[in-house]
Amino acid sequence: MTESLLDCLNISKHYRDGKHQIQVLNTLDLSLNSHELLAVTGSSGSGKSTLLHILGTLDTPSAGQVLFKGRDVHQMKTREQAKFRNQELGFIYQFHHLLAEFSALENVMMPLQIAGMSRGKAKQQALAMIKKVGLADRVEHKPSQLSGGERQRIAIARAIVNNPSLVLADEPTGNLDHENARSIFELLKSLRDQQGTSFVVVTHDQNLANRLDRVVSLQAGKLAHHLQEA
Numbered sequence: 394m395t396e397s398l399l400d401c402l403n404i405s406k407h408y409r410d411g412k413h414q415i416q417v418l419n420t421l422d423l424s425l426n427s428h429e430l431l432a433v434t435g436s437s438g439s440g441k442s443t444l445l446h447i448l449g450t451l452d453t454p455s456a457g458q459v460l461f462k463g464r465d466v467h468q469m470k471t472r473e474q475a476k477f478r479n480q481e482l483g484f485i486y487q488f489h490h491l492l493a494e495f496s497a498l499e500n501v502m503m504p505l506q507i508a509g510m511s512r513g514k515a516k517q518q519a520l521a522m523i524k525k526v527g528l529a530d531r532v533e534h535k536p537s538q539l540s541g542g543e544r545q546r547i548a549i550a551r552a553i554v555n556n557p558s559l560v561l562a563d564e565p566t567g568n569l570d571h572e573n574a575r576s577i578f579e580l581l582k583s584l585r586d587q588q589g590t591s592f593v594v595v596t597h598d599q600n601l602a603n604r605l606d607r608v609v610s611l612q613a614g615k616l617a618h619h620l621q622e623a
Contacts, residue, residue, distance in 0.1 A: 398558060398591050399425040399448065404457035406443055406614075417443045418454070419614040425559070425593060430585055432602035433595045435611035441595040444611070445561045448593065449482055450474045461559075479508050483552030483590075485562040490548065491536040497523065497547045498532040504555050522550045525587070526580060542573035546580065553584055562594040566601060578604050 406418040418440045425431055435441050446452035448459060450466050458465050466477060491500045498519055505515035523532055526546040536544050545565060552560050562581075566574035578601050581592055594605060602608045610617045 397424050398427045398429075398462065399423075399593075400458075400460040401444075401448070402458045402460065404444070404447060404454045404459065406440070406447065406452070407455050417614050418447075420457070421611075421614065421616055423609065423616060425591055427558075427591060428585060428589050429607065430581060430592045430605040431594065432605045432608045433593060433611060434597065434599060434602050434608060435617070439611040440614045441611055442563055445563050445593065445595055448559075449484060449561050450478060479504060480555060481558050483555065483557040483560040485545075485548055485552045485560060485565045491544060491551075493536055496533050496535055497528065497539065500536070500547060501551045501554050504551060508555065519550070519554055522554045523547070525584070526550045542576060545573070545577055549577070549580060549584070553588065553590060556588060557590060560590055560592045562592060564595055564597065566596065566598065574598065574601055581605075 401421055401423040404418050404421045404423075405416070407414050407416045409415075421440075421444070433441050433444065443452065447454050450469070453467055459467055461477070461481065466474065469477060491497075492503075495503075498516065501519040501523055502512075502515040505518055506512065510518070520529075520532065523529060526549055528543060528546055528550075531539060531543060531547070536547070539547065549565070552562075566577050581594070582604075584590055585592060592605075594602070596602050599608075
């Protein structure tokens with residue numbers, strides 16, 4: 394029996410714009426299994442990024458619960474949430490958000506050092522992760538010395554170096570050409586198989602989404618339909 398890692402129960406999110414209320418998510422239910430690669434598709438404004446931010450405790454729902462391993466993450470205290478993000482989550486963005494003044498190795502080491510790991514051990518673990526994403530010969534390069542695909546691989550290494558249970562990816566291939574995009578998605582699959590990490594991947598590219606385990610579509614803040622496994 395497959396174990397549920399994450400459960401969204403009746404998630405709603407709205408904002409006030411003067412006298413008007415803008416509904417972004419509307420009583421949304423969604424479950425994610427352990428070791429699952431889930432793609433979330435939908436047009437701009439459908440609520441995809443808002444959903445990711447709520448899953449990652451970067452935003453709070455107006456109503457509903459997000460249960461991670463059975464615990465409501467939005468009932469955690471601020472310090473607990475920070476620990477949760479550092480130890481259980483990884484984040485990947487369309488723009489890599491690597492720190493320009495640091496090398497690839499130093500960027501990947503950062504989450505480990507924030508978690509309190511010694512510099513020596515963090516370096517060893519980061520080097521192993523960079524090797525896994527195929528960039529062992531780029532560890533001393535700064536982001537400006539890397540190609541777009543290489544920068545995104547380093548960003549992925551940084552996201553998973555803490556061996557998180559879940560990685561949230563917001564348009565991780567949006568800035569890449571078709572070949573690099575395909576390579577990134579194959580890398581995500583490989584990391585899931587090697588480490589058992591679950592991924593929620595927001596993407597506009599239906600062809601690439603269909604390469605993952607399951608695809609769901611958001612439309613006007615609701616789960617419009619489930620597509621069968623690819």
